Amino acid sequence: MTYQFTVSPDFSPDYISGWFIFNTWLQRALGQSIHLEMMDDFQQLHQAIEEDRVDLIYANPYDASMLVREKGFTPLVKPRGGSDEAVIAVRADSGIDKVESLPPGTRVATTDDPDVHLMGMIMLEPAGLDQGSVELKQCGSYVLVAKALLQGACEVGIFLDKAFDELSRPIQSQLRPLVRSEIQVIHHSLMAGPRLDSEVEELQRVLLAMDQDPRGRNVLQGLGLVGWEPVEEEEAEFMIDLMETLTYSPG
Amino acid sequence: MIGDMHPGDILGEYHEEVIQLYGLGPRKVLVTEREAPYPDGRLIVSRTDTDGIITHVNRSFVEMSGYTEAELVGAPHSILRHPDMPRAAFKDLWETIEAGKIWQGYVKNLRKDGGFYWVKATVIPNVRNGEIVGYTSVRRKPDRRKVEECIPLYASMKAKEEEEVAQ
Numbered sequence: 001m002t003y004q005f006t007v008s009p010d011f012s013p014d015y016i017s018g019w020f021i022f023n024t025w026l027q028r029a030l031g032q033s034i035h036l037e038m039m040d041d042f043q044q045l046h047q048a049i050e051e052d053r054v055d056l057i058y059a060n061p062y063d064a065s066m067l068v069r070e071k072g073f074t075p076l077v078k079p080r081g082g083s084d085e086a087v088i089a090v091r092a093d094s095g096i097d098k099v100e101s102l103p104p105g106t107r108v109a110t111t112d113d114p115d116v117h118l119m120g121m122i123m124l125e126p127a128g129l130d131q132g133s134v135e136l137k138q139c140g141s142y143v144l145v146a147k148a149l150l151q152g153a154c155e156v157g158i159f160l161d162k163a164f165d166e167l168s169r170p171i172q173s174q175l176r177p178l179v180r181s182e183i184q185v186i187h188h189s190l191m192a193g194p195r196l197d198s199e200v201e202e203l204q205r206v207l208l209a210m211d212q213d214p215r216g217r218n219v220l221q222g223l224g225l226v227g228w229e230p231v232e233e234e235e236a237e238f239m240i241d242l243m244e245t246l247t248y249s250p251g
Numbered sequence: 252m253i254g255d256m257h258p259g260d261i262l263g264e265y266h267e268e269v270i271q272l273y274g275l276g277p278r279k280v281l282v283t284e285r286e287a288p289y290p291d292g293r294l295i296v297s298r299t300d301t302d303g304i305i306t307h308v309n310r311s312f313v314e315m316s317g318y319t320e321a322e323l324v325g326a327p328h329s330i331l332r333h334p335d336m337p338r339a340a341f342k343d344l345w346e347t348i349e350a351g352k353i354w355q356g357y358v359k360n361l362r363k364d365g366g367f368y369w370v371k372a373t374v375i376p377n378v379r380n381g382e383i384v385g386y387t388s389v390r391r392k393p394d395r396r397k398v399e400e401c402i403p404l405y406a407s408m409k410a411k412e413e414e415e416v417a418q
Binding site: 099100122123125126127128179180181182183184185237238241242244245246248250 | 289290291292293294296298309310311353355371373374375377379387389391392393394395396397
């Protein structure tokens with residue numbers, strides 16, 4: 001049997017080859033056939049999950065609830081020291097010095113990365129801003145979010161913190177972070193679907209040992225990671241509850 | 252356990268009030284007018300068991316409340332109860348979460364030093380194997396205009412509750 005593996009479409013394009021190399025490594029380590037298919041967008045991903053065409057996924061926390069509670073996935077591991085955080089930034093020469101100064105109708109550049117967008121929108125709430133009172137411009141990458149700010153197409157940008165910190169110095173010097181999230185408990189995780197139930201222990205064993213040999217460390221480096229940490233079932237449930245409080249909107 | 256507040260913990264001038272905590276009885280609280288600003292970008296997170304006893308707090312909770320983690324874990328969540336909050340708000344909260352639903356509202360919390368801080372709170376029941384095993388409360392920085400709306404609303408709700416008690 002060939003298992004189906006996919007990666008949440010918000011992965012950085014810099015790591016696309018890294019994920020294929022990881023898949024090759026994982027097949028050897030497990031002695032199983034695994035096919036990696038990258039999805040173009042979240043719509044395609046959600047359709048594949050709905051049709052039970054995914055066995056292994058590097059999942060965005062936004063999808064964790066559906067995967068665990070509706071589709072019976074088991075969280076395996078998360079990146080070591082790697083929680084997802086967001087940055088709200090403006091142009092360096094902007095007159096805006098705090099979130100509370102942003103008026104209704106503010107143009108916000110964002111991406112389709114759902115957890116980062118959610119964290120960003122929560123950080124805009126103290127200004128009384130929500131989806132209905134801002135003008136959202138969805139960009140294909142964080143570089144394009146930066147470009148939207150620099151070209152004056154938007155006043156505010158929502159970035160993944162790592163993506164903001166990895167912008168080139170000339171671009172970063174023209175931007176100014178207004179606020180950074182410090183949530184610490186929202187993270188991507190690798191999850192196994194029900195067809196992989198019998199392999200869960202072995203998957204965790206090989207993944208957790210991955211940083212202990214040079215070949216494994218190289219593969220991790222290709223993903224921008226230093227290693228994996230286990231995700232306990234209750235930890236995953238806690239994150240899912242927390243995500244639900246953040247996505248909750250009264251009737 | 253939850254005891255009365257101690258003058259030695261209080262920063263600045265304070266006044267004394269006695270609040271009735273549901274299931275716990277009276278608590279003497281010492282209250283100042285000092286507001287602690289909510290830190291940008293943070294979430295204050297805690298978990299309780301089904302009786303409202305704190306089982307977990309995050310670092311932001313510890314910092315904002317002024318208590319140590321050891322003081323918080325094992326204490327009832329009402330350790331944060333500010334006398335300006337109407338009882339009806341917490342009645343609505345408990346009725347909602349015990350019914351398995353999510354509650355959201357604006358809350359004025361009391362710090363160990365007698366000061367206060369406003370939050371937008373969302374409380375979710377932790378359902379495991381079909382049963383509620385506890386609650387997670389997540390607070391974030393509120394829109395100040397919503398807080399300004401809550402101040403007179405809560406004051407009038409509280410005045411009404413005090414009238415009812417006096418009758």
